[in-house]
Amino acid sequence: MSEFNNRVALITGGSTLIGAAVAKAFVRSGAKVAILDIDAASGAKLADQLGASALFIETDITSDSQLEAAVAQTAAHFGGLHYLVNLACSYLDEGADSGRADWLKALDINVVSAVMAARTVRPLLAQEEGAVIVNFTSISSQAAQTGRWIYPASKAALKHLTRSMALDFADDGIRVNSVSPGWTWSRVIEEVSGGDRAKADRVAAPFHMLGRLGGAEEVAEVVLFLCSPRASFVTGADYAVDGGYSALGPEQKEPAIPKLAE
Ligand SMILES: NC(=O)c1ccc[n+]([C@@H]2O[C@H](COP(=O)([O-])OP(=O)(O)OC[C@H]3O[C@@H](n4cnc5c(N)ncnc54)[C@H](O)[C@@H]3O)[C@@H](O)[C@H]2O)c1
Secondary structure, three states, X not given: OOOOXXXXXXXXXXXXXXXXXXXXXXXXXXXXXEEEEOOHHHHHHHHHHHHHHEEEEEOOOOOHHHHHHHHHHHHHHHOOOOEEEEOOOOOOOOHHHOOHHHXXXXXXXXXXXXHHHHHHHHHHHHOOOOEEEEEEOOHHHOOOEOOEOHHHHHHXXXXXXXXXXHHHHHHHOXXXXXXXXXXXXXHHHHHHOOOOHHHHHHHHHHHOOOOXXXXXXXXXXXXXXXXXXXXXXXXXXEEEEOOOHHHOOOOOOOOOHHHHHO
């Protein structure tokens, strides 16, 4: 408790596991958080748990007017704004079969709304010392994955936008970085694995050097580091929080050369 005293973070898509972990980490470190999400039930429940340090604002980030109202409400409620975490996402993706409507909808949430959120908070962040934006990208931004076209493209776009934002917001004193998680224990993975984390770890093990998937809290720690003064010379960077996924080649963890002798 101290590093983030009297500091305020706005998190888009804060209603599920990873967003909640980021919100909790900020509050534990002394910050106030605004959680913006369309999932009102989970968002309100999380804000209740966090008490006076948290504010849930039901917001569809694809609406400019809702976004502007939520940012203004956050700044008025907590007396300022220092950090934006662009975390909300859509997994809408039918790969090669995706039609125009799906492309436009998912890119609107994953890319365009992140940019609009950054544009909306910019004047407020520019008034503060040590303001930071963190964008959520993914290992999917750099690897082909079967049946997925929209999501990886959207994350690659956001990773590059991080560099553009960092450059053009630098003179406002705003640092901009991204985090690229590997497989993380999250709503989606919990649902698909039937809540079996040990099984999810076993599936993830061959392609994560650390032999398991990540925890939402482990991703949140890196977000907080990037927002902290300890990262004061870090901007335009993408931080892998992926247990070594992106540093591994196609040979994966198992030694491949011995297989030649089998
Ligand atoms: N789950 C993983 O393993 C993983 C891996 C790499 C990166 N990520 C990234 O981490 C972030 C969180 O992922 P997650 O798996 O927790 O996702 P999630 O689907 O559980 O959470 C995303 C949140 O965004 C909200 N949202 C969607 N559309 C919205 C809109 N129009 N307006 C406001 N909120 C909206 C959803 O309600 C949800 O609460 C994403 O950016 C994702 O790309 C996740």
